[in-house]
Amino acid sequence: MSENLLDVSGLMMRFGGLLAVDNVSLQVKPRQIHSVIGPNGAGKTTVFNCISGFYKPTGGEIRYRGQPIQGMTGHRISLLGLVRTFQHVRLFANMTVIENLLVAQHRHLNTNYFAGLVKTPSYRRRQREAMDRAAHWLQQVDLLEFANREAGNLSYGQQRRLEIARCMVTEPGLLMLDEPAAGLNPKETSELDQLILRLRDEQDISVLLIEHDMGLVMGISDHITVINQGAPLADGTPDQVRQNPDVIKAYLGES
Amino acid sequence: MQRALFPALFAAGVTFLLTCLVIGVRLEQEGPNLTVVGADAETWSWIGFAVIVVFLFQLFQQPLSRLKQRLPSPDVTGLLPDHKLRARLRPWLIALVVVGLFVWPFMVSRGAVDLATLTLIYVMLGLGLNIVVGFAGLLDLGYVAFYAVGAYTYALLSEYYGLSFWVCLPIAGLLAATFGCILGFPVLRLRGDYLAIVTLGFGEIIRILLNNWTNVTGGPNGIGGIEKPSLFGLEFSRRASEGGQTFHEFFGISYNSSHKVIFLYLVAVLLVLLTIYVINRIQRMPIGRAWEALREDEIACRSLGLNPTVIKLSAFTMGASFAGFAGCFFAARQGFISPESFTFIESAIILAIVVLGGMGSQLGVILAAIAMTILPELAREFQEYRMLMFGGVMVLMMLWRPQGLLPMKRPHLELKTS
Numbered sequence: 001m002s003e004n005l006l007d008v009s010g011l012m013m014r015f016g017g018l019l020a021v022d023n024v025s026l027q028v029k030p031r032q033i034h035s036v037i038g039p040n041g042a043g044k045t046t047v048f049n050c051i052s053g054f055y056k057p058t059g060g061e062i063r064y065r066g067q068p069i070q071g072m073t074g075h076r077i078s079l080l081g082l083v084r085t086f087q088h089v090r091l092f093a094n095m096t097v098i099e100n101l102l103v104a105q106h107r108h109l110n111t112n113y114f115a116g117l118v119k120t121p122s123y124r125r126r127q128r129e130a131m132d133r134a135a136h137w138l139q140q141v142d143l144l145e146f147a148n149r150e151a152g153n154l155s156y157g158q159q160r161r162l163e164i165a166r167c168m169v170t171e172p173g174l175l176m177l178d179e180p181a182a183g184l185n186p187k188e189t190s191e192l193d194q195l196i197l198r199l200r201d202e203q204d205i206s207v208l209l210i211e212h213d214m215g216l217v218m219g220i221s222d223h224i225t226v227i228n229q230g231a232p233l234a235d236g237t238p239d240q241v242r243q244n245p246d247v248i249k250a251y252l253g254e255s
Numbered sequence: 256m257q258r259a260l261f262p263a264l265f266a267a268g269v270t271f272l273l274t275c276l277v278i279g280v281r282l283e284q285e286g287p288n289l290t291v292v293g294a295d296a297e298t299w300s301w302i303g304f305a306v307i308v309v310f311l312f313q314l315f316q317q318p319l320s321r322l323k324q325r326l327p328s329p330d331v332t333g334l335l336p337d338h339k340l341r342a343r344l345r346p347w348l349i350a351l352v353v354v355g356l357f358v359w360p361f362m363v364s365r366g367a368v369d370l371a372t373l374t375l376i377y378v379m380l381g382l383g384l385n386i387v388v389g390f391a392g393l394l395d396l397g398y399v400a401f402y403a404v405g406a407y408t409y410a411l412l413s414e415y416y417g418l419s420f421w422v423c424l425p426i427a428g429l430l431a432a433t434f435g436c437i438l439g440f441p442v443l444r445l446r447g448d449y450l451a452i453v454t455l456g457f458g459e460i461i462r463i464l465l466n467n468w469t470n471v472t473g474g475p476n477g478i479g480g481i482e483k484p485s486l487f488g489l490e491f492s493r494r495a496s497e498g499g500q501t502f503h504e505f506f507g508i509s510y511n512s513s514h515k516v517i518f519l520y521l522v523a524v525l526l527v528l529l530t531i532y533v534i535n536r537i538q539r540m541p542i543g544r545a546w547e548a549l550r551e552d553e554i555a556c557r558s559l560g561l562n563p564t565v566i567k568l569s570a571f572t573m574g575a576s577f578a579g580f581a582g583c584f585f586a587a588r589q590g591f592i593s594p595e596s597f598t599f600i601e602s603a604i605i606l607a608i609v610v611l612g613g614m615g616s617q618l619g620v621i622l623a624a625i626a627m628t629i630l631p632e633l634a635r636e637f638q639e640y641r642m643l644m645f646g647g648v649m650v651l652m653m654l655w656r657p658q659g660l661l662p663m664k665r666p667h668l669e670l671k672t673s
Contacts, residue, residue, distance in 0.1 A: 052558065078560035090555040092548045098669070102541070103548040104559045109541040116540035117533060148669050170559060 005030045005065060005174055005206050006051070006082075012059030013046050020046045022230040023060075028174065028206050028223075033196060035209045035217045037241075038227040039251050044210045045087060047227070048178055051208075052084045053077040064174070079107065081173035085180060087210075089159045093152030097143060097162060100151050101134035104166045108133075130169075137165040141195065157188040164195065168203070175199065176208045181216055189213060193220050214252070218242065226251065263313035270309045274302045356524050365513045368520045370632055372588060375523035376581050377624040381608040382530050382617065383577030388606065389615030390543065391570035392550035393443070394451040397458025398605055400438075401431040401575040403597035405582025407465060410478040410592055420484035420587050424580060431579025432572045439571035443564055458602055466594040477593025483515065484522055484587050491515035519588050526584060530577055534617065537573070546570055607645070611652055613659020622660055 006028040013021035021043045028034045036044050050057040053074035062070040069077055078084075092100050102109075109130055115123040138144040141161040146154060151162060160180055167175055177196070181189045193216050196207055211217045217224065217238070224241045226234040228251065234244045241247055279302060283292045294302075312319070360368040380402060387395045405427040412418045412426065442453045465472045472478065483491055489502045491514055502518075503510045537543050545566045549556050553563055586592050608627050612619030631641050652659070 054554070054557075073562075074557040075560050075562045078558055083560075084558050086555070086558070090552050090558075092551045092555065094551060095544070095547060096669075099544055103544050103556070103561070106541055106545055106559070106561050113537075113540075113542075116542075117536050119536075166559065 003030070004028065004063075005032075006208070007063040007066075008047075008051065008060065010060040011047065011050055011057055011062065013043070013050055013055060014058045020230050021050065021057075024225075024227060024230075024232050026225045026232075026235070028208055030206055031200055031204055032222040033200055033207045033209060033220050034223045034225070035211060035221040036225050036227060037211065037214075037217055037251065038233070042227045043230040044227055045178060046230075048084060048176055048208075048210060051077075052082060052176060078170070078172075081171070082176065083167040083170050083172040083174075084176035085163045085167060085178055087178045087182065089156070089163055091151040091159055091162060091166070093150070095151060096148050097138065097151050097154070098131070098134055098147045100162060100166050101137065101169050102130055104169050105130045105133065107170075133169050137168050140168070140198075141165045157184050160184065160188075160192070161195070164199075168199070172205060174206045174208060178210045179212065180209070181211055181213045189216055192216070196220055259314050259316065263310050266313045267306050267310035271302070271306045274305060278302070353528070357521065360517045360520050365516050368513070368516050370629065372516070372520045372523045374625055374628040375520070375527050376585055376588070377605070377608060377628050378527050378621050379523075379530050379577060379581040379584075380605045381612065381620040381624040382527075382534055383574045383581065384605050385574075385609050385612075385615065385617070385620050386534065386537075386577070387570055387574035388609050389620075390538070390546045390550075391567055392546075393567060393570065394447060395454045395571070395574070396451045396599075396602055396606065397454035397456070397461075398574070398578060399597045399599070399602040400454075400458040400461040401435055401578035402582040402585070402601070403461050403465060403594070404431045404434050404575075405579030406586040406592050406596070407472060407478075407582075408579070409583040409586045410481050411471070413482050414478060414480075420482065420583070424583050427583035428576040428579040431582065432576035435572045435575025436568060439568045440564075443567045443571065455599070455602075458597075458599060462594050462597050465597070473593075475593060475595070477591055477595070479591040481586050481590050481592070483590065484519070486518060491518055523584060523588075526580060530580075531617065542566070542569060607649065611648070611659060613656075613661045616659060616661045619659050619661035 004027045006026075008027070009025045011021055011024045012019070024043070024047055026034065026036070036047065038044055046055065049055040050070070051062055053069070053072050053076070056071050060070065061068060064077075064080055064082055067080070069080065069082070092103060095103070109126050112123070114120075135144065135147070138147055141164060143154075143158060143162055143165065146158065151159065154162060160183075164175075164177070164180065180196075181192055184192060196209070197220055199205055200207060209217070209221070221238050224234075224236065224238055225232065226241060226244075226247050233250060234241055234247045236244070242252070278298060279294050281292050281294065282289050360371070380398070384395065384398045387393050387398070408427040408430050409420065409423040412423050413420075418426075438454070438457050442450060442457075445453060466475055468474070485491070486502060489500055489505050491502050501510075502514060545556070545561055549561070549563055549566055556563060556566075585596075589596075604627060608623045609620055611627070612621070612623035630644075631638075634641075634644070637644065
């Protein structure tokens with residue numbers, strides 16, 4: 001049981017008369033890339049919102065490293081190490097790239113007012129560490145040269161990468177990406193899939209992924225959950241899912 | 256032109272109708288009866304003139320606005336020397352200003368120093384509110400409540416327990432901060448307009464409480480005879496109180512009442528410098544960045560583990576504490592306070608200072624505070640038109656520089672590539 005990093009069982013989410021998520025279960029194991037796919041409006045993002053604490057699920061259980069987290073507020077869940085991105089880029093557009101990464105490290109910084117006012121050595125050290133970590137991740141996503149630019153002036157693909165870097169500086173255990181490849185060109189998509197693989201292999205983290213780009217999903221996923229109209233449709237390795245007749249009918253389409 | 260004709264006629268008609276009713280006719284009492292009296296010929300000719308002006312303005316509005324667009328809007332940044340020179344001159348300029356602030360009261364009249372002290376109080380209030388409105392983006396219409404808390408803290412503690420100004424100053428700041436925290440906790444989940452309404456209500460609650468809690472606060476009569484600050488125990492009065500010593504006796508100089516005024520001014524300068532330093536540091540601290548991030552995207556902040564409530568609360572508390580310091584000093588300077596000094600119009604003036612200065616910009620707020628306190632003094636003859644000028648200035652500002660005198664440019668940390 002506890003070998004699962006994230007354990008979602010019987011998740012229900014009801015908005016008035018609409019049952020948006022109906023009894024969804026999924027297990028994310030450590031160092032795994034787990035994808036959630038399904039047609040538009042199937043409830044994938046709602047599942048994400050429930051896990052990350054932006055919605056309070058109406059039923060079911062969510063455990064992260066064995067600890068129940070359903071109903072916690074979003075910022076507490078992210079402090080536990082479950083960090084997400086959004087379907088639409090949500091950067092702090094008027095701040096510089098490096099500052100976007102510093103805001104994300106708020107809890108690592110010394111936020112003691114007195115220390116900040118007189119710049120104690122420990123305050124400076126933390127600040128320097130945060131800078132170094134930010135620079136390290138900018139290097140990883142290949143944005144180092146843009147460090148002092150305003151985030152809003154980056155190209156769309158760069159903003160997507162910056163968003164991932166911003167999650168990574170918080171040192172998460174599970175990274176949740178909501179359609180990270182949306183709007184990227186094929187070259188950027190392939191760079192993204194290398195980046196995600198590298199995160200799994202080098203950083204020892206798990207990735208929970210919502211994506212429509214089947215090439216990306218089938219290529220890098222260790223495990224796939226298919227959701228259709230709020231209910232789980234299939235679950236398995238990419239090969240199993242690809243051959244599942246229900247999935248082909250509902251989503252992949254006959255070829 | 257054809258299309259503008261009808262609106263122009265309409266506007267002229269409305270103007271005519273309104274001026275006729277407002278100044279064209281007058282009710283006069285003759286014994287028990289009221290009679291309607293028409294205005295004299297001169298007034299009528301003025302009314303006719305006004306109607307024609309309105310008509311012509313409406314008729315030629317489009318060509319006029321096109322002409323206005325061709326006028327260059329004032330560009331303040333163009334007047335300043337270039338970036339590098341400015342960076343080098345900056346510390347010298349700051350030093351010059353600080354030295355000037357300490358020297359000039361000895362050369363000017365007592366009234367001018369007094370006015371400067373008042374201005375400095377508004378600078379402090381403006382800077383404090385700037386944290387809440389400018390940095391954190393929370394519209395607070397009841398800021399004066401914290402100012403009142405600070406002022407009454409000193410007045411009451413001094414009256415009932417005989418505590419000195421220097422002891423009360425931190426207490427006033429802390430107490431105002433506590434009030435900010437207590438108010439902020441339940442209301443900060445509200446946004447924008449709702450927050451503004453609740454803070455407006457809070458401001459009124461405090462004022463009405465002070466007005467009606469007669470046996471403690473003295474109600475509308477206020478509290479008088481508040482002790483003035485002392486310089487390490489040296490008093491600035493003509494005669495020392497029991498066991499005390501006066502400033503002029505200690506230094507063996509003759510008594511001069513302007514010593515006290517200058518001393519109060521210097522205390523205000525110190526307080527303002529301290530405020531500026533603290534706010535400058537805070538802007539560069541993680542919390543300053545968090546405020547800006549929260550203003551831009553609250554959801555993203557939550558997903559990164561920043562607690563929005565705590566961060567907003569810190570802005571609210573900090574802003575309130577500066578109002579508390581300002582209030583404490585205000586009470587010491589006036590020697591008398593009453594709920595009259597803490598009406599909504601004060602909140603409005605402080606907010607106007609922040610908006611005029613350019614939300615979030617420190618220098619802008621300081622300049623605006625100076626303008627807002629000194630201009631009414633210079634134009635004393637136009638006292639009755641003060642609010643009119645006030646409104647006029649606001650409208651002009653919003654047309655010409657909606658971002659304020661000096662819009663905010665938060666200092667960004669830079670990554671130095673080795």
